[in-house]
Amino acid sequence: MITVTIETQIFFAAALFVIGLIGLLIRRNIVFMLMSVEVMLNSAGMVFIIAGSHWAQPDGQVMFIFVLAIAAAEVSVGLALILQMYHHFKTLDADALNKLKDTENESKNLN
């Protein structure tokens, strides 16, 4: 029987979430950004599991199954978008996608 307090468990999930958030903020490689989003989704789902085990109800696990389905759909579309981006721009840098930006030196990074 585990006797770790629920605060510690939620702190663990929050730490993972913060790591994913930091990765999303500091990385410009779009593959790493997608990986960070996966980490964040996973840690958010972990809070459901923690709550479900705290109340001894299966609802938390059901929610995590939904999170899994969302993550699968999100990652398939996201990876297809990354492939399209690489075909069009020949780079994985997220800052290269600035065509909507209204600047003087636009399309400098594109070609």
Place this chain on the structure above:
Amino acid sequence: MNTIFYIAAFVAILSTSIAISGKNAIHSLLFLILSLLSISIVFYILGAPLLAALEVIIYAGAIMVLFIFVIMMLNVGLEKEMEKKWMRPRMWILPSILASILLANFLVMLGKMKSGEAAGTVILPKQVGISLFTTYLLGVEIAAILLLAGIVGAYHLGSQKKKVIHRFMQKEEIQTQSVRKEL
């Protein structure tokens, strides 16, 4: 069980931090898989054996393999001297240490399971299934629609463009072809 939780949490946090700060995408993915495996151990300790299995099968098995396929299709960051680098112990000593910590953790936990120590509030897959297909049936259908949309979207976005026969577009066509040859 508490030490097992703390060790798994430590491995998860450490390997996730290494994963998001790495330079090589494949190495980062392997660290991320390690992190998912340790999170799966945490789920098992928390009394969710079904989700521990699903975490390994779907996350570490399916989603990460998708990532690896895409990174290998993009073919970025590969050098000729890569194999020499891989042979150096600096590259694989840290992942091996983390993975063996996790394996030891797992074996200890298996031994404790036999003695029936961890018979807490384990929520069995049967309860989860009953709840999933009665209370949350609408959610299952919505998730099915979402997955269908995901399939259609990924197919549409991932399909190659048709060849455009147009004299103003020819330059771009030639450019992409030459780049493909380089790749």
